[in-house]
Amino acid sequence: QQQVKQSPQSLIVQKGGISIINCAYENTAFDYFPWYQQFPGKGPALLIAIRPDVSEKKEGRFTISFNKSAKQFSLHIMDSQPGDSATYFCAAEPSGTYKYIFGTGTRLKVLA
Amino acid sequence: SQTIHQWPATLVQPVGSPLSLECTVEGTSNPNLYWYRQAAGRGLQLLFYSVGIGQISSEVPQNLSASRPQDRQFILSSKKLLLSDSGFYLCAWRGRGLRSDYEQYFGPGTRLTVT
Numbered sequence: 001q002q003q004v005k006q007s008p009q010s011l012i013v014q015k016g017g018i019s020i021i022n023c024a025y026e027n028t029a030f031d032y033f034p035w036y037q038q039f040p041g042k043g044p045a046l047l048i049a050i051r052p053d054v055s056e057k058k059e060g061r062f063t064i065s066f067n068k069s070a071k072q073f074s075l076h077i078m079d080s081q082p083g084d085s086a087t088y089f090c091a092a093e094p095s096g097t098y099k100y101i102f103g104t105g106t107r108l109k110v111l112a
Numbered sequence: 113s114q115t116i117h118q119w120p121a122t123l124v125q126p127v128g129s130p131l132s133l134e135c136t137v138e139g140t141s142n143p144n145l146y147w148y149r150q151a152a153g154r155g156l157q158l159l160f161y162s163v164g165i166g167q168i169s170s171e172v173p174q175n176l177s178a179s180r181p182q183d184r185q186f187i188l189s190s191k192k193l194l195l196s197d198s199g200f201y202l203c204a205w206r207g208r209g210l211r212s213d214y215e216q217y218f219g220p221g222t223r224l225t226v227t
Contacts, residue, residue: 032214043202043218044156051214089156093214098144098163098206099171100216104155 002027004092006103013110019077021106023090026071032093033066034100035075037086044089048075080110114139116219118203124225131176131190133222135203138184144206145186146216147178149199156202162186198226 006023013019023033032051036044050057050064050073057064063076077084087107091100115138125131137143147159158171160178168178175194179187186203203219 034215036218041221041223043204043221046215046217049215099146099158099161102156 002094002101004090004101004103006090006106008106009104010107011109013080013108015080015082015110015112017080017110019075019080019084019108019110021075021088021090021108022072023074023092023103024070024072025092025101027094029095030092031095033064033073034091034093035062035064036089036091038089038105039086047088077108080108082110082112085109114205114207114217116203116205116217118201118219118222120222121220122223122225124227125193126227127195128192131188131193131197131224133188133201133203133224135186135188135219136184137205140184140205140207142183142208144208145180146204146206147186147188148202148204148218150202150221151199160188193226195226198224200224 004023004025034049035047037047038044048059048062048064050066052068055066061078066073087105089105090103093100117136119134144163146161148156149159150156160168160170162168162180165180176190201222204216206216
């Protein structure tokens with residue numbers, strides 16, 4: 001069964017620091033790699049996404065790095081703020097399936 | 113712009129009672145629609161998805177069923193709820209033929225507690 005492994009499970013970062021969340025997948029045939037941010041009691045919101053033909057994508061303080069040979073992708077949050085405290089999910093879409101496989105989530109807490 | 117609605121927002125139901133959760137999407141046509149369940153503090157489990165009216169694919173055998181009676185309406189049902197059905201139910205949609213048609217957008221969710 002295809003899986004996406006996400007780490008760490010939880011993360012505590014000081015305000016202004018860099019938050020790094022990693023994901024690894026087990027199948028090379030994926031078309032899309034989105035990241036979602038979820039606040040308690042809310043639905044996940046699309047944060048940033050990347051396709052496998054791109055090695056890095058940056059939007060504001062959020063950057064995705066993609067390593068196709070290692071089958072890994074990561075989310076970097078620069079200058080982390082207390083408002084970034086949330087649960088983050090990575091996902092991957094197997095080719096031609098129109099479905100996502102989600103990671104297990106990372107609970108990020110940014111200390112003021 | 114597109115909007116996704118879910119109702120009710122919260123629901124408390126006794127074991128053995130029926131369930132009906134509704135999801136509707138505005139501002140798009142012929143979307144792919146998805147139902148997910150999220151247990152407390154856990155990840156997202158895909159339950160059902162639909163690529164068109166009356167077309168439902170089930171991902172996990174269980175006590176639930178889904179229907180899509182209209183293009184932008186997706187319903188999650190159960191005839192008899194179990195305690196294990198408690199959770200946060202999320203509906204999501206995905207466009208077709210759009211530049212960003214890989215993206216799924218989630219609704220606000222329904223918090224179901226089975227007592």
